[in-house]
Amino acid sequence: MNLSVGITLAAIMTIACYSYLWRENTLYRIAEHLFVGLGAGYSIAMGWNNVKTNAINPLLNDGQYILIVPLLLGALLFTRFLPGSNKWLARIPMAFLVGTGIALSARAAVLAEFVQQIRATIIPLNSVNNILIVVGTIGVLAYFFFSSKFTEGIPGLKYGALVGRYVMMAAFGAAFGNGVMGRISLLISRLQFIFGSWLGLM
Amino acid sequence: MRRSLPLTITSFVGFWIVFDYFVKIDFVRTWTVNFTNWVIIVAAFALGLGAVNLLRIHGKRVTERRPGWMESSVLLVALVYMTVTGIFLGTSSEAFLFAFTNLQQPLSAAMFSLLVFFIASASFRAFRARSIEAAVLLISGVILMLGRAPIGEVIWTKFPDIADWIMQVPNLAGNRGIMIGAAIGIVSVAMRVLLGIDRGYMGQE
Amino acid sequence: MLETGRIFAMISLLVCWVAVYYFIDRARKGDVPTLRRIPGLDALDEAIGRSTEMGKPVFYSPGRGNLTTSSAAATIAALDILGHVALSTAKYKCDIVVGISDPAVYPLAEEIVRTSYRTANVGDMFKPEMVRFLSPDQFAFASSCLGIMSREKVGAAVMMGFWQAESLLLAEGSAQVGAISIAGCDRLFQIPFFVAACDYTIIGEELLAGGAYLSGDPIQSGSLAGQDLVKLFAVVLLVVGVVARTAGSDYFVKLLAK
Amino acid sequence: MEKFLASIDRRYIYIVLLLVVLFPLIRPIGLPISISSWTESFYAVIDQLQAGDIVVMSIDYSPSGGPDVGPQAVAIFDHLMAKNVKVIGVSFLAEGPPQLQQIINPYMEGRGKTYGVDFVNLGYAAGLETAIAAFNADMKRAFPVDFFNTPTNTIPLMQSVTDANDVKVVMNFATGIPGPAEWVRQLAGFSPDILIGVVTVMGPQTEPYYQSGQIKGLLSGLRSAAEYEVRAGMPGSAAAGMDAQSLGHVVIILAMALGNLAYFLGRKGGAK
Known part of the structure; x- marks a missing residue:
């Protein structure tokens, strides 16, 4: 049995979480709040690190004065906690984050997830599997037509949507099966920790 | 000003970055890289927002001795400990990593592993072949499990092959269809946001 | 000057933007497209009604997505649906508890709930504790939600937006306290868990359509019609491309690589 | 019956599941x-690398999902070190750097490797997909210092790299966002092969x-890590868990079967 402070603490934390399975209780509640606090403190520390190394140091040491702009934007985020009418200033950095974030994901999504995926589906219909892949992909797309303008106007779309639903259900099954597998790994690792690293029974 | 300035910023950086993707102009590329590096800094500030919210909510609960103030004080102590050690001693310091390794990591892993118990009870309680669709989901799930766990192979050597087929054909088609649809969704949301048609992120006031 | 390998992507992007813009414009001028039924969303009112009868609060969460990445679409839709749910709870004079994970979403959600209660003329029923910031950390957030559900004995749980592995914790957690549950997620891999554990599930893009469906907002409905047209563009490309490829021509494969 | x-x-x-999974852990x-073919092709890419090649390993998994995906990263890092490939470790998830450190710790002192020459931990950058784009465009600019606050432009390993085109392979180990979608999107147009766990x-x-x-x-999950360990001839912790995983599946499948049995019996009874 390993009684070092760290391992024992970690074991107690694990048991506190598992106690929820019996019922909600004080030990679980303490673990829950401890967890939230640790996570929040962790983010602040990591965030500060980034601000220091990517902005403050290059600004002070290398004279990259342009970095005042992102520093100012970052500081403005906190104006929402101000009393009075200056809360709107927090929208400026949000606008910057939203603009860059959504543009970066959209510009790349159109290539990697639209064009390249369609391209990968343009395959010759020379095997049952290939036919199923093409028909299934089109069926799923058909399922997600929402406006009646198209669903009623195009014959066959209704049946396509039905095929799409079955294909998706099979895909959900795959995700479920994989999911179960992954979750068991997590339990295994916790049991290896409690019964192996802590109690020394393995 | 309160709306137009943020909208202008969103449109400007957004269209700049989209434009940069399709054309080769050094000046445009340089500024895209600048913008993305700025995001690292601004997003780092944003990490602190959650903590400020928690400080306000739980600080109030503790000072007013409202129900749950004991747990809230545990939360605050943990928050302050991680912040102080992380900032003053550094995120690679022993004090910081000790709490991460022996408290945060096991709590996180244990909480996640609760899922397997919930899957077991949901499987027993709710996962029924109520319709043909549900049956397809169930059968595909069970075959996948048998195909990927070593025991399935012992029961019937074909299970891994069928599981692979499910992954490579129906699963591929299902996911690809959803992926293409989602890409269209992202691109059209981007347009609405960059043109200021969708301003949900700014709030209503 | 154009980046090779991205020309067709650029054309697709423009096709999408023009189509969506055109239909939004038409919807604004009064030609609002009708949308097909989304069963899970129709069940929302039933769930809220039942929760009210039992005298229990409704739990709502807009998920763990944020506003600055590719999860923004789902988050915006989840906030739209929150507006609808909060309006219903306000009309029924029922309590709502909203669990938030992203700090930037928090003020928006609070504003939405407050406005909904004011719109239903029960502004004094609104309490700031209705909207709670829990934690940005995935499982710290999930454990807080579990705690809320079992301590406050919620009667209905509605989970919409971008979800990851915490989905099943919340769904099964709500079942354990006997709550009726409705969930929606735009990503595929969490849906089977919602399907397994929830009473109603909203699949994939149905979530993104949800805001438009519930509010009848012409802009969003128009946008959906535009997106449908782009999907049709994709289907046509696929059909033509596959037929050509089967006949021995890889013209379209090359075209898309341009 | 129902x-x-x-x-x-x-x-x-819960108790049945716990006991059934525990049993083979104590008695394998x-x-x-x-x-599987997926693991085989992953292995093939790593196996082709030459001594001195540089690769990126991005540790983007949370500590919660770590037990499922972490063993893959451990097995691959060990394999890369054995092949004398140089590794740039990095993370775009705040919880990543300490976990990356746990992988490289055994090599920090001893085993004939040197930090900063054979491998490096660059730490974390906020901003998710945007930060990944910044890293691909200019690594040293996105990470001015490493996890230990050493300026990256003084680290020997970082001398020969500027952008993502300077490495042979980029690997991402993920539990969500940022993950494969973000990396595939942001590496489109760059030269390295992408491997995903x-x-x-x-x-x-x-x-x-x-x-x-x-x-x-x-690679997906512990099973793939076990396969990789077997393929690379370095059995580790992942392979040890496979029996427990098998029996765990049996419990879940039985739970589903029992539930459905009750459902159909109940329905039959109702029809009478």
């Missing part, structure tokens, strides 16, 4: 592990990128 099954306290199921059965549940949704050739190898 009433009886419905009245079973879920806590009995030794079921055989076969190697994810938690098991993300395997199916990552399949389209593998089939289309956008990624060259895909």
Whole structure:
């Protein structure tokens, strides 16, 4: 049995979480709040690190004065906690984050997830599997037509949507099966920790 | 000003970055890289927002001795400990990593592993072949499990092959269809946001 | 000057933007497209009604997505649906508890709930504790939600937006306290868990359509019609491309690589 | 029958599951592990690397999902070190750097490797997908210092790299966002091969990128880690858990079967 402070603490934390399975209780509640606090403190520390190394140091040491702009934007985020009418200033950095974030994901999504995926589906219909892949992909797309303008106007779309639903259900099954597998790994690792690293029974 | 300035910023950086993707102009590329590096800094500030919210909510609960103030004080102590050690001693310091390794990591892993118990009870309680669709989901799930766990192979050597087929054909088609649809969704949301048609992120006031 | 390998992507992007813009414009001028039924969303009112009868609060969460990445679409839709749910709870004079994970979403959600209660003329029923910031950390957030559900004995749980592995914790957690549950997620891999554990599930893009469906907002409905047209563009490309490829021509494969 | 099954306290199921999974951990059965085509192609890419090649390993998994995906990263890092390939470790998830450190710790002192020459931990950058784009465009600018606050422009390993085109392979180990989608999107147009390791549940949704050739190898979950360990001839902790995983599946499948049995019996009874 390993009684070092760290391992024992970690074991107690694990048991506190598992106690929820019996019922909600004080030990679980303490673990829950401890967890939230640790996570929040962790983010602040990591965030500060980034601000220091990517902005403050290059600004002070290398004279990259342009970095005042992102520093100012970052500081403005906190104006929402101000009393009075200056809360709107927090929208400026949000606008910057939203603009860059959504543009970066959209510009790349159109290539990697639209064009390249369609391209990968343009395959010759020379095997049952290939036919199923093409028909299934089109069926799923058909399922997600929402406006009646198209669903009623195009014959066959209704049946396509039905095929799409079955294909998706099979895909959900795959995700479920994989999911179960992954979750068991997590339990295994916790049991290896409690019964192996802590109690020394393995 | 309160709306137009943020909208202008969103449109400007957004269209700049989209434009940069399709054309080769050094000046445009340089500024895209600048913008993305700025995001690292601004997003780092944003990490602190959650903590400020928690400080306000739980600080109030503790000072007013409202129900749950004991747990809230545990939360605050943990928050302050991680912040102080992380900032003053550094995120690679022993004090910081000790709490991460022996408290945060096991709590996180244990909480996640609760899922397997919930899957077991949901499987027993709710996962029924109520319709043909549900049956397809169930059968595909069970075959996948048998195909990927070593025991399935012992029961019937074909299970891994069928599981692979499910992954490579129906699963591929299902996911690809959803992926293409989602890409269209992202691109059209981007347009609405960059043109200021969708301003949900700014709030209503 | 154009980046090779991205020309067709650029054309697709423009096709999408023009189509969506055109239909939004038409919807604004009064030609609002009708949308097909989304069963899970129709069940929302039933769930809220039942929760009210039992005298229990409704739990709502807009998920763990944020506003600055590719999860923004789902988050915006989840906030739209929150507006609808909060309006219903306000009309029924029922309590709502909203669990938030992203700090930037928090003020928006609070504003939405407050406005909904004011719109239903029960502004004094609104309490700031209705909207709670829990934690940005995935499982710290999930454990807080579990705690809320079992301590406050919620009667209905509605989970919409971008979800990851915490989905099943919340769904099964709500079942354990006997709550009726409705969930929606735009990503595929969490849906089977919602399907397994929830009473109603909203699949994939149905979530993104949800805001438009519930509010009848012409802009969003128009946008959906535009997106449908782009999907049709994709289907046509696929059909033509596959037929050509089967006949021995890889013209379209090359075209898309341009 | 259905009433009886419905009245079973879920806590009995929990206990059964716990005991069944625990049993083979204490007394292994030794079921055989076969190697899938996904793992085989992942292995092939790593195996082709030459001594001195530089690769990126991005540790983007949370500590919660770590037990499912972490063993993959450990097995691959060990394999890379054995092949004398140099590794730039990095993370775009705040919880990543300490976990990366846990992987490289055994090599920090001893085992004939030197920090900063054979491998490096660059730490974390906020901003998710945007930060990944920044890293690909200019690594040293996105990470001015490493996890230990050493300026990256003084680290020997970082001398020969500027952008993502300067490395042979980029690997991402993920539990969610940022993950395969973000990396595939932001590496489109760069030269390195992309290899992905994810938690098991993300395997199916990552399949389209593998089939289309956008990624060259895909590992999902502990099972793939076990396969990789066996393939590389370095059995480790992942392979040890496989028996327990098998029996765990049996419990879940039985739970589903029992539930459905009760459902159909109940329905039949209702029809009479």
